[in-house]
Amino acid sequence: xxxxxxxxxxxxxxxxxxxxxxxxxxxxxxxxxxxxxxxxxxxxxxxxxxxxxxxxxxxxxxxxxxxxxxxxxxxxxxxxxxxxxxxxxxxxxxxxxxxxxxxxxxxxxxxxxxxxxxxxxxxxxxxxxxxxxxxxxxxxxxxxxxxxxxxxxxxxxxxxxxxxxxxxxxxxxxxxxxxxxxxxxxxxxxxxxxxxxxxxxxxxxxxxxxxxxxxxxxxxxxxxxxxxxxxxxxxxxxxxxxxxxxxxxxxxxxxxxxxxxxxxxxxxxxxxxxxxxxxxxxxxxxxxxxxxxxxxxxxxxxxxxxxxxxxxxxxxxxxxxxxxxxxxxxxxxxxxxxxxxxxxxxxxxxxxxxxxxxxxxxxxxxxxxxxxxxxxxxxxxxxxxxxxxxxxxxxxxxxxxxxxxxxxxxxxxxxxxxxxxxxxxxxxxxxxxxxxxxxxxxxxxxxxxxxxxxxxxxxxxxxxxxxxxxxxxxxxxxxxxxxxxxxxxxxxxxxxxxxxxxxxxxxxxxxxxxxxxxxxxxxxxxxxxxxxxxxxxxxxxxxxxxxxxxxxxxxxxxxxxxxxxxxxxxxxxxxxxxxxxxxxxxxxxxxxxxxxxxxx
Amino acid sequence: xxxxxxxxxxxxxxxxxxxxxxxxxxxxxxxxxxxxxxxxxxxxxxxxxxxxxxxxxxxxxxxxxxxxxxxxxxxxxxxxxxxxxxxxxxxxxxxxxxxxxxxxxxxxxxxxxxxxxxxxxxxxxxxxxxxxxxxxxxxxxxxxxxxxxxxxxxxxxxxxxxxxxxxxxxxxxxxxxxxxxxxxxxxxxxxxxxxxxxxxxxxxxxxxxxxxxxxxxxxxxxxxxxxxxxxxxxxxxxxxxxxxxxxxxxxxxxxxxx
Numbered sequence: 001x002x003x004x005x006x007x008x009x010x011x012x013x014x015x016x017x018x019x020x021x022x023x024x025x026x027x028x029x030x031x032x033x034x035x036x037x038x039x040x041x042x043x044x045x046x047x048x049x050x051x052x053x054x055x056x057x058x059x060x061x062x063x064x065x066x067x068x069x070x071x072x073x074x075x076x077x078x079x080x081x082x083x084x085x086x087x088x089x090x091x092x093x094x095x096x097x098x099x100x101x102x103x104x105x106x107x108x109x110x111x112x113x114x115x116x117x118x119x120x121x122x123x124x125x126x127x128x129x130x131x132x133x134x135x136x137x138x139x140x141x142x143x144x145x146x147x148x149x150x151x152x153x154x155x156x157x158x159x160x161x162x163x164x165x166x167x168x169x170x171x172x173x174x175x176x177x178x179x180x181x182x183x184x185x186x187x188x189x190x191x192x193x194x195x196x197x198x199x200x201x202x203x204x205x206x207x208x209x210x211x212x213x214x215x216x217x218x219x220x221x222x223x224x225x226x227x228x229x230x231x232x233x234x235x236x237x238x239x240x241x242x243x244x245x246x247x248x249x250x251x252x253x254x255x256x257x258x259x260x261x262x263x264x265x266x267x268x269x270x271x272x273x274x275x276x277x278x279x280x281x282x283x284x285x286x287x288x289x290x291x292x293x294x295x296x297x298x299x300x301x302x303x304x305x306x307x308x309x310x311x312x313x314x315x316x317x318x319x320x321x322x323x324x325x326x327x328x329x330x331x332x333x334x335x336x337x338x339x340x341x342x343x344x345x346x347x348x349x350x351x352x353x354x355x356x357x358x359x360x361x362x363x364x365x366x367x368x369x370x371x372x373x374x375x376x377x378x379x380x381x382x383x384x385x386x387x388x389x390x391x392x393x394x395x396x397x398x399x400x401x402x403x404x405x406x407x408x409x410x411x412x413x414x415x416x417x418x419x420x421x422x423x424x425x426x427x428x429x430x431x432x433x434x435x436x437x438x439x440x441x442x443x444x445x446x447x448x449x450x451x452x453x454x455x456x457x458x459x460x461x462x463x464x465x466x467x468x469x470x471x472x473x474x475x476x477x478x479x480x481x482x483x484x485x486x487x488x489x490x491x492x493x494x495x496x497x498x499x500x501x502x503x504x505x506x507x508x509x510x511x512x513x514x515x516x517x518x519x520x521x522x523x524x525x526x527x528x529x530x531x532x533x534x535x536x537x538x539x540x541x542x543x544x545x546x547x548x549x550x551x552x553x554x555x556x557x558x559x560x561x562x563x564x565x566x567x568x569x570x571x572x573x574x575x576x577x578x579x580x581x582x583x584x585x586x587x588x589x590x591x592x593x594x595x596x597x598x599x600x
Numbered sequence: 601x602x603x604x605x606x607x608x609x610x611x612x613x614x615x616x617x618x619x620x621x622x623x624x625x626x627x628x629x630x631x632x633x634x635x636x637x638x639x640x641x642x643x644x645x646x647x648x649x650x651x652x653x654x655x656x657x658x659x660x661x662x663x664x665x666x667x668x669x670x671x672x673x674x675x676x677x678x679x680x681x682x683x684x685x686x687x688x689x690x691x692x693x694x695x696x697x698x699x700x701x702x703x704x705x706x707x708x709x710x711x712x713x714x715x716x717x718x719x720x721x722x723x724x725x726x727x728x729x730x731x732x733x734x735x736x737x738x739x740x741x742x743x744x745x746x747x748x749x750x751x752x753x754x755x756x757x758x759x760x761x762x763x764x765x766x767x768x769x770x771x772x773x774x775x776x777x778x779x780x781x782x783x784x785x786x787x788x789x790x791x792x793x794x795x796x797x798x799x800x801x802x803x804x805x806x807x808x809x810x811x812x813x814x815x816x817x818x819x820x821x822x823x824x825x826x827x828x829x830x831x832x833x834x835x836x837x838x839x840x841x842x843x844x845x846x847x848x849x850x851x852x853x854x855x856x857x858x
Contacts, residue, residue, distance in 0.1 A: 003614050009630055040676060040792045048786060089789035102789045555629030
């Protein structure tokens, strides 16, 4: 078992040297903070990840969430994890003092999410969902709803969920059939319908569970424009805050999943007895819009979950490769020479390096997005806010889709480093692969992310969002070109950037000429190419900082050189791939569109 | 009631240590430093006394200015204030010098109880707290796994090989904590914010009025090496007498551990 789940030195490098998080303290919301509070929070999050989350990681998989036909029990160790996180203020570290938080940057919240997922991804699910439900109520709920639920959710006295999926409605959210009808006295709605795949949908962690449910009211327009958001407690809460009657929310089962087994994924029936009370959040028919307003960060967090697992897997592989003795140098001819650690074999080293590049590149991207989000909320200039928001919009699909796919591939390599042992459940990497798979599926399947990127984000505001991002990439490339040792790397990444621009313009012409299906048929490949550029750019940003430190003289030469060579490796292997994809896109590859289903 | 906790800043044991070019010291750049884990048990004990007996908890450490970070961690666990004896101007300190500095800083604090971890995980010397107690002329018990306060007497269990002593000591007294006495709490985010506002008083070592030669190191480090990491297995053949002789020779001459 590894001693390490993530490299805190890298994390401090990202927070302070690359992202300059401390600069946020000049804005009123963060003025009580300092490098010291940010570091203490980061260090404590790692300590919790390592000492509270991680020890029960395999236990969560073996024990799983249990359903006895009536109620759901979480793995035993989850109770202590929940207690530590609730008492520690980790459900909403970024929310205001008034709402029970400590006004930390969301970058710190994102980092904590990453670290908790390094430790035990199934356990971290319960926290994220509770934050999500509380955040919806805080942003869009009435004062009554806020008074009843918000503080208790942020404090971990209640847990929360996000309820969208139905047995016949997954990705196609607009087709959902759960209905809400106004109660006779008009004070609340009565909900009726079945929901499925509800993470944290039922459990014994807290005295109450607050569901944020999408449903359709009578007479609402069809499709996504007819969905409204409701708050539905498992138990009704009396005016004085005490727990009242059961609210006719029935758990009918939990899923038996490939991974993430400690996270209870429930099927729920609302209103089986005709008395499931639901309270509207905000305005009628705005439900999906509300959900989407929170979606950017939720999707960034999903990528973060995946890469958290990949980070733990990478450190398992690194430790294994350093201690596992096998074979000799390829030029050695003496069978009696001592065997060498497998990290000395270039093929193994490359596998480790690829994992490291994914982990550090994606983590850099996620924290960059969180930092942009913080900045957007700190500044007051509307134009700057819009620019920052567009950056986040552009990068979100990459965080979610590329993050989850690259994490899965990275864990595959971690298993490969372990050889046969990696295929055995005795080592944790097999579980990590299983746990990680879901992140490419939920929170908007990766194919949907690709459509979001190419269909919505690229054309957004006449291409302004894409331009804003391109300008940032160009800025980093220009900075790198100023540093002689990075010039060739910067040129390489610039060549990919040019190809991406060309391919985008080519596709744009298809879109403008009405060939929408053709425009979108390679959206997944487009997202991958785009992400290769985004991650190359992030790693280049890290390399620029590292090169400057080295030029100024540093006692940590290995650390900073490692950053530069990681960027070089990622670009070396992925830029050619990205360029080839761009060429495929401009050559109008369209087999997927033309291949008839009956030809299968 | 005033409880003073002695803590030490040490490299995180999960860090990968490198020996510096001089062959006598550790490369500290990029190294993560933490509060020595046994000290966390001492801080926890003190905070529990704060909760149960309203004790005032003061954290005391001697070290470079960066030591404030670990004092701040103790404050985030719930200690009330901190004192740093700044040793930046001093040369290398050994247990003797550190103990004298801490004892001098403790002299006018009026502590009813002094607690510390049973040893620091960097040099594992397990000497400083006991030396402090001797310098202050107060009773002490080390490696305790239970602590109970009754009036001005403390009843403790002290771990020994294969058993334990139960001791009663009159206060003021000093104790060093062993794992198992409690579970140190994690700083909560609200307490991290509160810790920022708590006072850490900095005392330059020179202000304590100790003669330089009373602090100077009595031992010098000649060389420092990392333990060899290769896993080697070797079977020694022969009858018992031969094998013992060969084993001692290998340990002494080849492995140089005897």
